[in-house]
Amino acid sequence: MENAIYQSMQAAIRLLENQNIIANNLANISTNGFKETFNLIIKDENVNNLYKIQTQKYYNFSEGILTNTQRKLDVIVKDSGWLVIKDMNGKEAYTKNGHLKINAHGQLTIQNYKVVTNKGDIKIPNNMNVKILSDGTIKKIEEKENKIFEKKIGSLKLVRFSKNNLIQKNNGLFYLKKNILNQNLNVPHDNTVRIQSEVLEASNVNPTKNMVDMISNARQFEMNMKMISMYDQNTERANQLFNVNN
Template sequence: MENAVYDAIVSANQLLEKQNIIANNLANISTTGFKEKFHYILEKNSTENKQDAYNTIIKEYYNVSPGILNYTQRNLDLFVEKDGWFVVKDINGEEAYTKNGHLKINSNGKLTIQNNEVIGNHCDINIPNNAQLRISSDGVISSIFKKKNNSVENKIGELKLVKIPINSLIQKENGFFYLNKKYDNFHHKNRLIPHDNNVRIKSGMLELSNVNAAQNMIEMISNARQFETQMKIISISDKNAEYANQLININN
């Protein structure tokens, strides 16, 4: 009976965790560049020991398919192809990676994504006042000034673009991705990921979230029903234990 209760508790905890992930997916259905997240049970230990029931190993993984493209015609809206990522500096000064290419210029003339400074390829990117920008497919940023009937184009920087498989990344609460420790230690030993000249971007479009709303809603309903079942198992087990104790007291 005790094993049944512990199994039900473990299952209920796992279902709650799945519900949190699904709720986060649905909350980010309109977040640019957001990648749908799931998790699965990698290993479940024996429940012969009560405490072993909580040693379930859960792995997270991401839906790697691209989201629908939104053609904005805005020159600072960028889409990075395939395994390519934009690089920003988070509030702790650490490199972080994102598919969100909605760039803005802050009051200091810096390019930002979600208020985090965009990192350049071996350069600081400073945007001149009143400059019209053009960003080429390889990430080179040029300023265009019109002088009478002519246009003068000057290179002012280059975006740092990296190529990383999404399964080598973990997402933190700030919404950005970071290298997981195993990938970082094996491939780079805590060094920064270098710029990749083969990564290509497209201007005037944004990659939307790839969350499948219908699928997530179905899974949320299914998880809720399974959770209710586990709660019933716990309740029935408690009642059976109570009845058993009453019988023992009567017999005594």
């Protein structure tokens, strides 16, 4: 009896964890570059022990739908490349969201996080005409006497990782796993990473699948709660019978 209750309880806990992940996926359908998250159940087949069952997050790194925006500060990072930003704690984090904006201080930002540039900070006034090259170089464009002049003012820091080396935190940003690199160190710029400007990558979340999974999880959770309640009632009745017989 206790084993059956424990199984139902563990199943309910895993279903709640799945619901949180699905809810986060659905909440980020409109977030550029967002990567869908899943929960994978891991169990050692050679060990018949419920305590050995674990869940692990993994990510769908497939590319979302690409949209031509014709906006100079919209970019996509190709293949396994990533843009680098500074999180609220000043640590480097990584994102596929290429919707860059210029804040009041002339700094490039993504979702209000400061974008990390390669070799020094840059300042970009809002009225400056700029373009971003495929290697991340940022140039200002000026027209003088009917001639176009271009001047490099900085470049984006671009990095490349194996998808197995990354972990996503609650802020939606990706970080290197601690066993891969000391988090106090910064990953060097990768000259081989390429981007494309005037294009945005949408979230790769499949809303239909996530809604179906959410409904299924809710029904399974309800079933497990009923089973726990039934086991509890049976135990109570058994105790009553035991007391009567004594």
